[in-house]
Each structure stands twice: as structure tokens, then as C-alpha cells.
Amino acid sequence: MTARELAQQLKTAFGDLISEAEEFRGEISVNVANAEKIAEVCGHAKRELGFDYLVDVSSIDNYGEDPRWTVVYHLYGYGHHCSLRLRTRVSEELSELPTVTTIWRTADWHEREAYDMMGIRFRGHPDLRRILMWEGYPYFPLRKDFPLSGRPTNLPEVAFSKPAPLEGGPFVTIAGGKDSTAREPRVRLPETDDVPLNARLERRADIKEAHGKSHGPGKVGTP
Amino acid sequence: MATQEVHYPDPAGRLATAPGPAAAGGPSPSTKGEDLLPDIHGEKMVLNMGPSHPATHGVLRIVLELDGEIITKATPDVGYLHRGDEKIAENMTYTQFIPYTDRLDYLAPLANNVAYALAVEKLMGIDGKLPPRCQYIRVICCELARISAHLLGLGSFAMDVGALTVFLFTFTEREKIYNLIEALTGARFTTTYTRIGGLSRDLPPGWVGQCRKFLDEVVHNIDETEQLLTRNKIFVDRTKDVGLIPREVAIDYGLTGPNLRGSGVEFDMRKAHPYLVYKDLEFDIPIGSVGDAYDRYLIRIEEMRQSVRILRQCLDKLPGGAENGSHEPVNVPDGKTVLPEKRKVLTSMEELIHQFILVTEGMNAPPGEVYFGAENPKGELGFFIHSKGGGTPHRLKIRAPSFVNLSILPYLMPGHMISDTVSIFGSLDFVMGECDR
Numbered sequence: 200m201t202a203r204e205l206a207q208q209l210k211t212a213f214g215d216l217i218s219e220a221e222e223f224r225g226e227i228s229v230n231v232a233n234a235e236k237i238a239e240v241c242g243h244a245k246r247e248l249g250f251d252y253l254v255d256v257s258s259i260d261n262y263g264e265d266p267r268w269t270v271v272y273h274l275y276g277y278g279h280h281c282s283l284r285l286r287t288r289v290s291e292e293l294s295e296l297p298t299v300t301t302i303w304r305t306a307d308w309h310e311r312e313a314y315d316m317m318g319i320r321f322r323g324h325p326d327l328r329r330i331l332m333w334e335g336y337p338y339f340p341l342r343k344d345f346p347l348s349g350r351p352t353n354l355p356e357v358a359f360s361k362p363a364p365l366e367g368g369p370f371v372t373i374a375g376g377k378d379s380t381a382r383e384p385r386v387r388l389p390e391t392d393d394v395p396l397n398a399r400l401e402r403r404a405d406i407k408e409a410h411g412k413s414h415g416p417g418k419v420g421t422p
Numbered sequence: 423m424a425t426q427e428v429h430y431p432d433p434a435g436r437l438a439t440a441p442g443p444a445a446a447g448g449p450s451p452s453t454k455g456e457d458l459l460p461d462i463h464g465e466k467m468v469l470n471m472g473p474s475h476p477a478t479h480g481v482l483r484i485v486l487e488l489d490g491e492i493i494t495k496a497t498p499d500v501g502y503l504h505r506g507d508e509k510i511a512e513n514m515t516y517t518q519f520i521p522y523t524d525r526l527d528y529l530a531p532l533a534n535n536v537a538y539a540l541a542v543e544k545l546m547g548i549d550g551k552l553p554p555r556c557q558y559i560r561v562i563c564c565e566l567a568r569i570s571a572h573l574l575g576l577g578s579f580a581m582d583v584g585a586l587t588v589f590l591f592t593f594t595e596r597e598k599i600y601n602l603i604e605a606l607t608g609a610r611f612t613t614t615y616t617r618i619g620g621l622s623r624d625l626p627p628g629w630v631g632q633c634r635k636f637l638d639e640v641v642h643n644i645d646e647t648e649q650l651l652t653r654n655k656i657f658v659d660r661t662k663d664v665g666l667i668p669r670e671v672a673i674d675y676g677l678t679g680p681n682l683r684g685s686g687v688e689f690d691m692r693k694a695h696p697y698l699v700y701k702d703l704e705f706d707i708p709i710g711s712v713g714d715a716y717d718r719y720l721i722r723i724e725e726m727r728q729s730v731r732i733l734r735q736c737l738d739k740l741p742g743g744a745e746n747g748s749h750e751p752v753n754v755p756d757g758k759t760v761l762p763e764k765r766k767v768l769t770s771m772e773e774l775i776h777q778f779i780l781v782t783e784g785m786n787a788p789p790g791e792v793y794f795g796a797e798n799p800k801g802e803l804g805f806f807i808h809s810k811g812g813g814t815p816h817r818l819k820i821r822a823p824s825f826v827n828l829s830i831l832p833y834l835m836p837g838h839m840i841s842d843t844v845s846i847f848g849s850l851d852f853v854m855g856e857c858d859r
């Protein structure tokens with residue numbers, strides 16, 4: 200069985216939804232007209248056509264064209280050793296299409312990456328968070344309108360928006376301090392641990408002022 | 423205290439002996455300790471491993487939820503080494519991106535160079551025109567890279583589970599490979615050896631002899647490594663039945679390379695879709711029977727032996743011989759795509775023009791999309807190039823094997839002990855430079 204025949208079978212099953220197979224450099228691609236149907240098409244491809252391996256999910260930004268995003272799925276079958284590329288277009292207003300994580304679990308991280316880099320959301324994804332950029336990063340860096348040099352963010356220098364699991368522990372530096380002295384864990388004052396972080400940092404600055412350069416739990420009470 | 427999240431995946435079957443969820447829920451016949459132990463099973467501790475941890479081989483952070491010493495949930499956090507390679511690629515010519523591929527899987531830069539060059543050559547339609555000598559040298563590069571990457575993978579794997587000697591043994595051999603690579607490319611790590619349509623240079627004089635000498639030495643080293651590990655009780659105890667990946671799960675999670683073959687899937691891009699001259703070479707594909715960390719270790723050992731076998735054949739069959747007495751070309755003779763020889767650029771008008779155009783504008787790639795996946799040491803390294811024509815890709819997606827291989831961790835880790843994490847990490851053999859791109 201060849202990839203072209205498999206593409207034809209897919210077209211027979213879904214009719215106008217699937218375009219004629221295009222061949223370039225020996226690779227067969229088909230377009231899926233409606234992105235909402237992508238999960239159905241993929242499910243059929245896996246169950247009926249033996250495409251048991253999802254190689255990759257990529258996203259393309261066609262900046263300036265109307266359906267701005269193209270989402271590209273590379274399928275492969277270990278049984279018949281054929282590859283097939285599915286392409287589907289998603290408009291910028293919608294920026295959303297169904298997930299295929301229920302069909303191949305490997306799609307989980309691929310879709311998270313597409314979301315992280317392009318801002319395309321996958322409906323029904325179990326855990327659609329950023330993966331390469333940090334949680335809370337405000338831009339989608341692989342979009343064509345994002346400059347190569349990057350954009351400044353107003354975020355603090357900490358990488359996490361949620362507290363780290365050991366936050367507040369005895370050996371964990373407190374993020375957000377002005378300098379390394381303010382982030383130093385050993386200047387933690389037990390009585391201020393209930394005070395919110397910002398107040399604590401201010402408090403710490405006061406102590407620093409009052410005691411000059413010296414700091415540390417042993418120095419707090421000394422004149 | 424009632425436990426809320428008592429159901430978690432348990433691929434290794436470790437939890438079968440632990441007090442089960444049913445015991446906490448309702449009365450069961452043999453629950454003598456029920457009154458004493460309910461809280462112990464219910465309390466979870468969160469352990470943050472990495473991003474800077476010796477066993478994570480780079481900057482992988484993994485948040486482990488623990489029930490005692492058993493992992494109940496694992497959440498990997500990747501991206502600490504993200505450099506935006508795909509964005510960078512969109513803003514430079516195809517040739518300019520070659521050095522960036524060195525830094526993907528930085529333990530096998532030669533193999534990355536070859537995979538990338540083949541992807542671009544596929545787009546240009548010149549992959550079938552590569553001169554035989556170039557193809558053989560590229561295979562030599564790929565296999566040397568494979569041996570080097572597996573030696574490091576095994577050495578650090580063994581070190582993590584307590585066998586430091588192996589690490590010293592394998593690094594001795596890696597040093598020899600790096601000397602060979604230095605003689606070949608001028609750099610030890612950042613090789614940038616391939617060019618689109620060829621190589622940056624032919625083999626240096628005497629290199630084939632050095633390579634043969636190395637191959638004779640490395641087989642001894644592989645044997646010694648195997649003697650140290652394969653029947654080593656500690657090593658076997660720490661790897662057997664640890665990190666068990668059934669065949670269907672491996673396929674479902676898109677694993678590739680030794681991790682896929684460890685689970686018993688007989689698939690290798692070099693056999694299934696031979697590129698370069700792999701179809702003319704004899705070699706075997708080792709596959710595992712169980713799919714645990716021990717199987718993956720055995721496969722890497724055997725793959726190194728097969729690589730030695732491939733290398734010996736390549737050195738024997740090398741068109742033009744060791745010193746290329748018959749002046750076999752190593753580049754495709756296409757001035758509009760392939761950078762000309764430097765010597766000719768300085769003396770000939772036509773080559774000067776080609777050089778100028780290729781460096782300033784890049785080659786004129788046709789519009790279209792290609793995907794090329796190569797069998798790299800870590801798995802299938804794929805490049806998906808979406809071209810709108812011209813000298814730069816409109817989109818270049820790197821399908822990094824380590825990225826995909828790591829995505830199985832949330833499935834794989836629960837049910838194991840904390841100490842098994844190093845066995846699992848070592849046996850998956852990932853590299854974060856490639857994962858985070």
C-alpha cells in the first residue's frame with residue numbers, strides 16, 4: 200500500500216473534507232478543509248488506516264493571509280511504513296481546534312509546544328500550559344510579528360508564577376529581592392514568615408539599613 | 423484522613439503490594455493495620471528534582487509527588503535551555519543554520535549536521551545527486567557520533583546507578599573519537615561539518631588509518647564495559663523491570679530510537695527508509711524483549727557494535743580510497759546550490775559570483791514542504807521545512823527525539839521508587855539541548 204492510496208482512502212471516507220493528495224519530493228500531503236474535524240480525521244487514520252505513530256505536530260504562521268495558522272500533522276504507520284501529512288487551517292479569531300491527545304498520547308507535548316510558540320489552543324487538551332517558555336510569559340514568540348530580538352516583559356525576574364514546591368523552606372532563596380542579600384535565605388526572620396512576601400522584603404531592607412552591611416540571624420539582635 | 427487521589431497509573435505494578443485504595447475506602451477482610459496506617463498512605467510529599475541535578479543530564483526539572491518513597495505523580499518541566507532555534511532559523515539562510523544544529527544533540531553534532539543537510543537537500547531535490555564518497559563519509563560521521571553518544575549515555579547511566587568505573591572507561595574512548603573529529607572538522611564539539619550538497623572538506627590524510635585503529639580499540643572497550651555491567655548484580659537489580667514501557671505505549675507516546683526498539687518494535691530509519699548508503703551496508707537492528715531499562719542498556723551496547731561494523735564496511739568501501747587518489751568529488755556539482763571550493767573562489771570569476779550570491783541571498787529554494795527524519799543516537803531527529811521560496815525557510819520545525827522521549831515521564835515514573843528515577847533517566851538517554859531547542 201502506498202501513501203497515495205491511503206490518502207485516497209481517507210478522501211473516500213470523508214469526501215470533500217479532504218483535498219486531493221499533493222505530492223512534493225515523494226511526500227504525500229492532504230488538506231483538511233475544516234479544522235473542527237481534525238480529530239475525527241486523525242482518529243479514522245489511526246483506527247482504519249493504521250497510522251499508529253504521530254511523528255510531529257507543527258504550526259505555521261501565514262502572517263498576512265486570512266486563515267492565519269496552519270497546523271501540520273505528520274503521521275506514520277509502523278505496519279505499512281507510509282507517511283502522510285495532514286494540514287489544516289485555523290483563523291486568527293478562532294485560534295482553536297480539537298486536540299488529538301485522545302488518539303495519540305504523544306500529541307500532548309507537541310500541542311503544548313504549538314500553543315506556547317504560536318498561541319493556537321487545542322480544545323480538550325488535558326493540560327494546555329506553556330512548555331518551553333515559562334508560565335506567565337505574555338507573548339507567542341514564533342509568531343511572525345514577534346521580533347527576533349524579543350520583547351521586554353514587565354514580569355519580575357522569577358520564572359514561575361506559582362510558588363515552587365519548596366517555597367519558604369529553610370534553604371530556598373526568596374525570589375524577587377533587589378539583590379542577593381535580600382534573597383539570602385539565612386536572613387529569614389521566623390517572626391515575619393506569616394507576613395506577605397513584599398512586606399517581608401521591605402522589612403528585610405529595614406533591617407539591612409539599621410545594621411549596615413551585616414546581616415544574618417545572629418546579627419539581628421545586636422546593636 | 424481520606425485519600426482523595428488514590429488512583430494513579432502504575433505501569434510497573436509496584437503498587438500492587440502497597441496498601442491499595444480499596445483498603446482505605448471501605449472495610450475489607452484483612453485490614454489489621456487500617457486504623458494505624460491510613461494517614462501514612464494519604465500524605466503526599468512534593469519533591470523538586472532539578473533543574474540542576476546530576477542525574478538529569480542537563481537542565482530538566484521534574485516535580486515528583488511522593489507517597490513515602492514511591493512516586494505517585496511526575497510533572498516534568500522543560501525549557502530551561504530554550505534558545506529559540508526555530509525562530510533563529512527563519513531569519514537566516516539554510517547554510518547559516520548548520521552551526522545551530524551542532525547545539526541540538528550536542529553529544530552527536532555530526533549526526534545532527536548530516537540530518538539537517540539531508541533535509542535541506544531533500545527540499546532542493548539534490549539528495550539523490552550526492553556523490554558516493556560524500557555519502558560514505560556522512561555515514562562514517564553518523565556512526566562515529568552514535569558510538570560517542572552511546573558511550574556517554576552508558577557511562578553516565580552506569581555512574582548514576584553507582585558504577586563509576588564504566589564512566590571512566592567510556593570517556594577514554596570518547597576522547598579518541600573527539601580527536602578523530604578534531605582531525606576531521608577542526609573542532610571537537612561544534613563540528614559544522616556538512617554543507618548543503620556536500621561536506622566542508624574531505625578526509626584529512628591518514629585519517630582512515632587512525633579511525634581503523636580506534637575501531638580495533640573500541641571493540642575491546644565495549645566488551646569491557648559489558649563485562650562490568652551486563653552481569654553485575656547491582657546494575658541488573660537497579661535496571662531490570664524498571665521503567666517498563668510496553669510496545670503499544672512506546673508507539674503511542676511516539677518514542678523513537680533505542681527507547682522504541684527496547685520495547686520490541688523493530689524499527690530503524692536506516693533500515694525502514696534507508697538514506698545515504700545504508701541500504702548497501704550490512705548491519706542488524708537489536709530489539710528488546712521486555713522494554714525495561716536493562717533492555718535499553720543492552721540495545722545501546724549492541725548498537726555500538728553494529729556501528730563499528732558499519733564503520734569498517736564504510737572504510738573498506740570508501741570510493742577513492744583512504745587518500746582519495748582518484749579525486750572523487752565530495753560535493754554536488756551545482757554552483758547555484760552548493761558553496762564552491764574556497765580555492766576556486768579566489769581564482770575563478772564564476773565561482774566568485776556563485777559564492778557571492780549564495781552567501782548574500784542564499785540558494786533559491788523552491789516553495790514546498792518537506793520532512794526528513796534521520797536515525798540519530800537518541801531517536802528520530804526530524805526537520806520539517808516549510809519554504810515559500812528563496813534563501814530562508816518560512817518555518818523550520820525541529821522534531822527533537824529527546825523532547826518526545828521525555829513526554830513519557832508522567833506515564834513512566836508513577837509506581838517507582840525515587841532511586842529508580844536515575845535508572846529511568848539514564849536509560850531514556852535524553853539531552854536537553856535538543857529537547858528545549
